[in-house]
Amino acid sequence: MMHNITVKVCMGTGGVAAGGGEVLDAFLNEISSEGIAASIEKRCSPGKVGCRGLCAKDVLVDVIIGNSKVTYQHVKTDMVPRIVKEHILESNPVLEWAVGEDYHNFHDRQQKVVLSDCGNIDPEDINAYAAVNGYIAARKVVTSMTPEDVISTIKMSGLRGRGGAGFPTGTKWEIAGKQDAKTKYLICNADEGDPGAFMDRSVIEGNPHAVIEGMIIGAYAIGADKGYVYIRAEYPLAVERLKKALDDARTENFLGKEIMGTSFNFDILIKLGAGAFVCGEETALIASIEGQRGMPRAKPPFPVYQGLWGKPTVINNVETLANVPYIMRNGPEWFASFGTEKSKGTKVFAITGKIKNSGLIEVPMGIPLREIIYDIGGGIEGGRQFKAVQTGGPSGGCIPADLLDTPVDFESLAKVGSIVGSGGMVVLDETDCMVNIAKFFLEFTRAESCGKCVPCRIGTKRLLEILERITKGEGKPGDIALLEEMSVDIKMASLCGLGQTAPNPVLSTIKYFRHEYEAHINEKRCPAGVCKDLLTYSVLEEFCKGCGACLRACPAGAIKGEKKKPHIIDPSVCIKCGACLDVCKFKAVKKE
């Protein structure tokens, strides 16, 4: 029997950047070329799919013949002819190019709900989504369920917001549903601005129809007839795919007037973000859609009572909404079977930093950090020592090695001084300085504060100044106490979530890595060897062979010495670039 042949080329942002477009063209060309076309063309359909997580191995290509799938990694155009010839024509997979054990480990521990169709279907083809049961849930909801039924299903599933705060989605919808107003709005928050986060982008790029279907269901539940997707303008591919998906959904009458033959009207507009992190905060986002400067306002009133243009408005995160069709399709019990007592379901994380398999993952809530980092992530790069994992981006905190068994759920991470947040996870190793990490995040929040309120506008600046002082070796006794004092007050007195969480990176690094702060302040030493101003490079006489390599490498002319005699570094001239350390073959240069 002749099997159908499918070729799936990863064309998420990572895939496209690695040359996915060219690889797909190469497959199309190769297959349509003479000889090959005659024997298989009709049975073979190469196509693009969204992100499948392990971007480090892009371009990833699946070749599926009947039930057997082989995934190739690091595919380049010049590899395509051989794959087509040996695998597709002769059924002999090119195993030396196939993914290895770590690819399978990366996927085996994951539990995919939101991402289950990402990386499997062509995101630009509404029929591909329909083929995996897409829009069935929306049809069922609008044709045969009451809004109350939908809300109680979501409540039963235990779904909580994935945008950071973890507010129960069903409850939010219920309150909005009860508001007696002619006009209500549903907004999808796709402003994803945390440094290093790309969960929401991947979902929209990989399966935009799931987000749209979730919005249709949500809008029906709360009684909204207009929706917005507020999306980062810096995500052109996601915007393009979303636009196409909206057009296709309108053509199919999943959006627009009298959806699917019912009396329900709902349409969705795209609003490009204003390029500020704070515009992800819901009240600032509303101001931004209204054409004002994106500045948060005090709550209450909450947007579910008075939101966009003063009307009841539900704002949900991309991932929250993308969960909804799967919950409606498979039932709330199914969803609630993943996760913990209070944090149900799965969560998508973007793991980056000093980890082997950086990429996008989806895991059941409650999975221990250790499993994410060592089993899925493959452990630390270069065999170095794990130091901490930063979760929750600029609002989160650093979790040290002895808390690696902490389960990843809303409550447990809060207990150790961090948050789940939107799902950023940065792994740090022994070569990372924790004061410097805190400084990095404060640089971000200082620049992104909207400037409305005093504690955040001036407080983050002062925190940053103290951290800068410490990393320059100008820290003073009392600085740690001052940082702590200020942090507590900034958290309590700030208006919105940005200021209320901005000091978290400082507090959590002081809590778990106080000794690093003390070393910087008291001994003027950076234990991780990161803070330039605190480093000294010197030559260890006993190892130096006087080969002169360092002398030639030093761009500042700081090294002196005669041939075959120990060399000397003049600290007053040294610019601490580390070139000498890199070139010395005899480990005679010491950095401390």
Add this chain to the structure above:
Amino acid sequence: MVTLKINGTEAVVAEGATVLEAARNAGIYIPSLCQHPKLTPFGGCRLCLVEIKGLPRPVTSCTTPVSEGMEVVTTSPTIERLRKTVLELILSDHPNDCMVCEQAGTCTLQELAYEYGIRENRFEGERRIYAKKDGNPFIERELEKCIMCGRCVKICDEVQGVEAIEFGYRGFDTKICTSFEDDLDCEFCGQCVSVCPTGALTGKLWSKQGRKMGVKEVDSTCPYCGTGCTITYHVKNNEIIRVTSNDDTPNEGLLCVKGRFAYKYVSSPDRLRTPLIKRDGLFFEAGWEEALGLIAERLQGIKAEHGPDAIAALSSARCTNEENYAFQKFIRAAVGTNNVDHCARL
């Protein structure tokens, strides 16, 4: 009406009032810099934080509406600590030049620093410094002194309807700007100057003319138009050095560019001080008796010779309602013609 408890005492206020309004209504003081009765709440200065039973963190009383049974605490060691931190943070980015600041004595920030006894500051650090470039004749903007309370932005937008200024930039670099940071070029009503709680916005004409010491405040009516805004002249050494207007006036403290800034004519050497009578093509100074006598004589003469309708009279928009009333009464009843009009019709 809503009943709530503030510091243990019951208070009754209208529904929709804010906690801050309820407290002030009950005579309880809560500090604030950005709140202003004419403007919608902002919630930026964070000084009016209060504790409300059942809420996990302090909230700004200026933005929180009252609700039945609410229990509010307006002062506690935590609240006072937060207020002091906020003030120290503001002052850490504020020029310490009250000595020479126009606003000294009427500056809310200065008053709060005094109240909280802030001498030492835990948060020394970099300060904003801006190049000054406003060429306009009326408003001095010293943005280093700006505390970003947003009052100027709001009054320009919500009251004056001009939107000449907005917040620009982000974070520590946030600043009140005109579009494209051009020179201020607006109506120059000075509403923004009147609500600025610091010395960031002042009148250019006021510069070094005097602050509080030796200055007498004289309430009066603006002579520029029939609206007759109530104004206060600040007088030093028998010279008007500034015009302001109080909130509790019929014009609610709002003025236009003329009323607020065009007061120098009062002591201008070019100003007419006596009536002038023209003889043989030249003006000669005269006394009021003489001038009014001449007018009466001529009016009577014209009326006797040509009848009252040969006379027409035009009054001024700069007169008050009462003056205009008296004038048309005089023309209609005493002169006997309806030929009376007013320049504002033009």
